[in-house]
Amino acid sequence: MKFSAVIGQEPTKHRLCRMVAEDRLPHAIMLCGPMGCGKMALALAFASYLLGERDEQGNSILSDEAKVRNSEAMLRRWEHPDLHFSFPVIRPAGTSSEHKMVSDDYMKEWHGLLQDGPYFSMDEWLRRMVAANQQAIIGAGESDELIRKLSLKSYQGGYKVCVIWLPERMNQECANKLLKLLEEPSRQTMFIMVCEEPEHILETIRSRVQRIDVGRLSTDEIRRALIEQRGLGDADAKRTARLADGNWLKALETLDAANENRAFLDMFIMLMRLAYTRNIKDLKKWSEVIAGYGREKQRRMLTYFMVMVRENFIYNFHNPELNYMTAEEEDFSKNFARFINEANVVEIAELMDMARADIGQNANAKIVFFDLALQMIVLLIRK
Template identity: 30%
Template sequence: MFFKEIVGQQDIVQKLRNSFTNGRLGHATLLAGKEGHGCLPITLAMSRYIMCRERSEEDACGECPSCKKFDKLVHPDVHFIFPVVNKKGKDPVSDSYLVEWRKFLLATPYATSNDWIREIATENSKGTIYKDESDLINRKLSMKSFEGYHKIMIIWMAEKMNDVTANKILKILEEPPQNTYFFLIAAQPEQLLQTILSRTQIVNIPPIDVAEVANYLSANYQIDSAKATDLAFFAEGDLARSIELFDKVDELQQNIENFNKFIQLSKNEQTVEIWDFINTQLDRGMNSYIEFLSYITHNIRRNIIETVAPSDNKILSDSATSAVKLDINFQQARAIYKLLNDAIYHIERNVYPQLALFDVSLQLKKML
């Protein structure tokens, strides 16, 4: 991964690059943001840049021995820690999964932790960074650098560390080895120990600009710009989510049609028709209800944004815009947004989805 390959986030890239070249990059940096915002690709590009022996002001050279090793993610002074599963026949440490990890990361640098766990185990498995990992970190960092320069430790999904691991990592951060850079990546940094947060330079990675995501989708997935923009918008600048939605374009279009129907039935208090609609048109499994509610939250969010900061710039395609427009004020939008997110929360925790959605419909009538 090079800086030039990162989708958007050029302000973040510039700040990190300048920090390193000016000698102001701390020994521990925490990149905090959703997985699809590019935290891992930025870290990979930054690590390559640090290790490159012929770097320019803009990027790594791509030709030196260090860059050649990076092409295959086999640089001996760059170490990876990531969530794994504890399964028979393998020690629960990252080194046991390095072959799978390199293949996975080279193919999908914007993939999510769920994608990774599905790669090495079943979908319902839970990835964790186990306590044995911290002992290996100490051992690796105590060794002399193979190439005589820097060492880098990348901890992906750092919030997945169990308590023992986190406390051992804290001790390492308090007394870091010389010439070593730590990059911690967290989608939910609030789950990290406060003492770890206090010992890192925190870089918040915002959503990628919608136009940047749309351009990437158009170039790499051969879809027209209007559909690409719709996907980027509904994913809220999350590239990983946009790619996931690409496989559900038909479902997204169906949600647009269902949205108007659901709102109309709710406004008219057609309770029997609403119940039938929920159990026929929307019933494609629990995830389909969550997808539908998530779709509505995106539209409500758009209403909030346009109410607070109106813009003449058209974000969505004509078909999507005409389908999702709601005539509501800021207070209504905020209340509905909370209602929908609460429903998603309850369904994810096994509340009967049809009843949750029926309740949403009844509450919407009071709010609209």
């Protein structure tokens, strides 16, 4: 995968290539940034470059033409023996509690995900693994596998590259073992971490990697990509790019007619209307329906609710440049926004954030969502 396949992020591309050209490449880097900015795409392009794939000018860091062709053939399937992946997984069906989960348990699904493109989310990965209520983690067994794999001799005599996706999902035991790897890396081993929440990673690990912050994509970069890759007209591309707010994945979701956010909007509208009318019986039914969702979906829905609370509060300022809503969301907010005001916006946001945290800690979903619904009755009447 070449850097030209990465949307925008030109300064980061040049920085990575310059580190190699000037022989200043550290043994570990951490690409940090928000979802949809292209961190994983950058990691894959950089890994391909380090393993010998030609750049846009036809140059490769490998001098042997046969090795270059061989490397490119293997990288097209993401099955290069010097390229190792580590990522969050769930416990495979049918395995005992003694089984130590490792990335290799789902390597076939992972390769399929990468073949479909370098832009994806945890939600998409969970669907690939057919996860229900499980939360994906990187466990202790993974660090043992990495130690074994990285101790092997390089297949082509060059770099061995380990791409770790979402290292913030490592458990404590795995993180401690990874720390030892980072402290004493084998020769020409390169770690590329792709991270969204670096504050959740051990400070000792963060201090041993070179952090590279990857910013949100510009509206114009997304607009151009939508025109070139999706065939949108300029007007539609502009609106979609603005709604995306620097997130390529969000831009793609906006184009999706079966967008999950539309279902979340229906549930948000139902919650607010039932809370306003104090319909406790139907609020209980609402909470039971939501409790039937998987935990990851519940967390996504609460994140969406928090965004809608923010958008409705900002809507009261009557400045369209500050709002980022679809036509359907704005249609509802025209009449509802006045109920989200200075008297309740902070408490509503905190209530939803707490519910999201509770769900993440495996609290009873029926109790969490019914409690949220009941408290919403009180908060909505504040003025």
